[in-house]
Amino acid sequence: QVQLVESGGGLVQPGGSLRLSCVASEFTLPYFDVGWIRQAPGKEREEVSCITKSGLSTYYADSVKGRFTISKVNANNTVFLQMNNLKPEDTAVYYCTTGYCSDTYYRSSEEYEYWGQGTQVTVSS
Numbered sequence: 001q002v003q004l005v006e007s008g009g010g011l012v013q014p015g016g017s018l019r020l021s022c023v024a025s026e027f028t029l030p031y032f033d034v035g036w037i038r039q040a041p042g043k044e045r046e047e048v049s050c051i052t053k054s055g056l057s058t059y060y061a062d063s064v065k066g067r068f069t070i071s072k073v074n075a076n077n078t079v080f081l082q083m084n085n086l087k088p089e090d091t092a093v094y095y096c097t098t099g100y101c102s103d104t105y106y107r108s109s110e111e112y113e114y115w116g117q118g119t120q121v122t123v124s125s
Contacts, residue, residue, distance in 0.1 A: 002028050002114040004096045009119030012086055016123070020081040022096030022116060029053065029074045033101035036070070036081050037108060038092035038121075047108070048094070049081060050101035057103045063089070086123045093118040 008020040024034065035050025049070040050059045058070055069082040079096060096116040099108030108115070 001025070002032065002098060004028075004034075004098070004114055004116035006094065006096045006116045006119040009094060009121045011122045011124065013125050014087060014123055016086050017082070017084045018086065018121060020083065020094055020096075020119060020121075022079040022081075024077045024079065024096075026077055028098075029072055029077060029079070032098040032114075033106075034072065034079045035059070035097055035099055035101055035106045035108060036094055037097055037106075038090075038094045039118075040092035043092075046092075047106040050099065050106035051079065052101045057101065059101055059103055059106050083121070086121075088123050091121060091123050093120050 003025045005023045012018055033052050036048045038048050039045050048061050051070045051072055067085045072079040095118045097108040098114045
C-alpha cells in the first residue's frame, strides 16, 4: 500500500510563493511516476505537473509553466512543488498522486492510482 502525505499549503498573497511537499511511502519514488493535481470549486480537475520515476522527464500544465517547478529526493521519499508568482486562479486543493507521466501530459485515476489527502492553497489579498 502506497501512502502519500502532502503539506505546505496555506494562504498567500498574489505574487507570493509556496512549496508543497509530498512524503511517500518508502520505496515508492523509484517505481512510480508522481504528480500534482488540483481541484478548485466549480472548476474541472487540472493535472498541474508530474515527474517520472527516473526523474528525467517532467510535465507542466500551460497555466503554471515558468512559475512552478517539480522535483524529488528519492532518499527522503519526497516530491516538491515549488510555486512562484502565485495568482488567485491557483487557488485549489492540491493532491499528490501516482500516475502516468510524460513530457506532454499527466494522467492519474482516483480509482486505480494512489492519492494523498490534499492540501489547500489559497491565493488572495
